[in-house]
Amino acid sequence: xxxxxxxxxxxxxxxxxxxxxxxxxxxxxxxxxxxxxxxxxxxxxxxxxxxxxxxxxxxxxxxxxxxxx
Numbered sequence: 001x002x003x004x005x006x007x008x009x010x011x012x013x014x015x016x017x018x019x020x021x022x023x024x025x026x027x028x029x030x031x032x033x034x035x036x037x038x039x040x041x042x043x044x045x046x047x048x049x050x051x052x053x054x055x056x057x058x059x060x061x062x063x064x065x066x067x068x069x
Contacts, residue, residue: 004012011021017037024031034042043051 006012006022008022008025011019013019018040019035021033021035022030023033036042
């Protein structure tokens with residue numbers, strides 16, 4: 001993992017087309033602005049984990065339906 005220090009209004013660039021900017025630092029929270037192409041999904045980790053779990057459950061349900069036939 002790469003760890004960088006940035007101040008408010010400073011950015012990092014990923015792969016020439018994703019820009020992450022520090023928008024605000026308040027106490028122990030940091031607000032980030034993320035600019036990415038529309039075809040690049042950007043999710044919070046907990047949201048992505050929920051999406052993956054739902055997809056796994058849906059896939060398991062489809063597999064069970066196929067076995068029942």
